[in-house]
Amino acid sequence: MSDLKAGLEAYLSDLWGAPTSVSNLSRIPGGASRETYRLDADTGGVTRGMILRRDPPGSLIETDRRLEFLAYRTVHGHVPVPQAIALEADGGPLDRPFFLMERIDGGTVPSPFVFDPYGEHAAALGRQFFTTLGKLAALPHEGTPIRQVAEAPAPEDCWRIALDHWSGVIEADEQHPQPIVRAAIRWLRRHPPPPAQRVSIVHGDYRTGNFMHDGAGTILAILDWEMAHLGDPIEDLGWAFDPLWNHFDEGKVAGLIPPAEAVALWEAASGLTVDAKALAWWSLFNAVKGQAIWTSAAKEYRDGGFIDPILAISGWYTARRHDVILAKRLAQLEGI
C-alpha cells in the first residue's frame, strides 16, 4: 500500500468516524500548482467518488489552498463546481496541505494546446462559458466563505493591486532579463484603466482547459479556483480572451465563440458593460500575469531539480508565446 493511500484512509476514517478504505487512487495529469488525484472512498458499503488536491513540493504558482477551498464553497450552487468536502491546511497524515472535493464523473477536460477540441459543441459550450462568467461577476460575495480570506479592494484600486502583485512575482523570480514584459508593466502603469464597475469574485484562471464538459455540449464544472480573489471582473474576461488559449483559431476566444458574442453574453449575464479601454488594459495585464506565472514556473523547475515537465513547458514554450503576445499588444497600443 502506498503512503498516500494509507494516509487518506487514516484521515477519512477519522473524518467520518468509521473505517474507510480507499481504492482506485490515481493521479490526474495537469494540475501544475496542485497534485490532483481521483479516488473512491468506501465507508460501510457506501462508495464516494472524490478528488484530492494536495500541495506539491514545487508549484507553478504560490497559492493558498484555504482560499481555493473557500472559493469552491462560495460559488457552489451558483456556478457548476464540485462540492468541497474537507480542508487540512497542516497536511496531517498526507505530509502536505490538501483538500478533498466530490468527484464529477463522465466529463472531459481538453488540453488548451490542442486543435479544435470542442468540435460541433463549441458554440453551445461558449454560450455557457461566458454566461457563467457573467453570473460570477454578478454574484454577491458579502458574508460568503471567501470573504474570510479575501479582502475587497476599492474599485479604483483593483488594477494597481493586481499589477503590483504580478510585477512583484516577476521581480522576485526572474532569472533572465525580460525587457518586453517590463515595457508592458510600465505601459500599464502609465495608462490605468477605469475603476471597476463592481468588485466581484474573480476566478483568476478562467480559460479553456479549466472547465469540464460532457462531450455533448454541456459544461459540468468550472475547475481550478486557486487564484480566486476579489477584483475587477473584466480581469477574467481578459484572461479568457488571451490568444494563448485560442486553440489555433484567431477568430474565436478560448476556441469557442467570436469575441463580440462572448462580450454580449457576459454583459447580459453580469448586468455590466465592457469598456473597450478597460478590456484592452486587462488583456495586456493578463499577458503580463501569464508571463509572471511562467517566470515562476521556470524558477520552480530549476529549484525542483528539473523533474516536472509541466513546469518546463510552462517556463519555456508558454513564456515565449506570451512574449510574442505582449510585443504585438504593445505595438497595437502604440499604433505601430
Add this chain to the structure above:
Amino acid sequence: MTPALPDILRGNFMSLAIPGPPEQQGEFMTGRVGVIALLSLLAAQEVERGTQARVWENAAIAAVLAEAADAYGVQYAEIAAIEAADLSLEALDRANAALRRGLIALHEAVEAAGDLLRHRMIVGLYGQMAEKRNLELPPLPAR
C-alpha cells in the same frame, strides 16, 4: 532564457528515470510522456534556430544601444561592446542578459525623455525578438 536547453533535456531524462509511486502510473504517466514528447519536439526547434536567434538578438540590441549612446550616455556604448565568448548557448545567453539589462535601462530613459521615435523603434525590436525566439507548437488533435 530559462530554462536552458540542457536543463530541459536532462529534466526529461530525470522525469522518466525516477520511478513514481503506484498512484502516479497509468493516466498520469501517459500525460507526462506526452508533455516530454512535446518538449523534445520544441528542443529540436531550439537546436535548429536557438543559436541563430541569440546571435541576431545580441547584435540587434547592441546596435540600438550603440546608436543611443550619444544621446543617452557612454554607458550604453560600453554595454553594446559586450560580446559572447563563444557560440555556445550559455555564452550567448550570458552576453544576452547584459545586453537586455542595457536595453531595459535605455527604454526606461527613452520613455522618461519622451523620445517617441526611439520608443517606437524599441517596441518594434521587441516584436522581432519575440518572433525569433518563438517556439511553434503543432496543432495536435484533441484526444
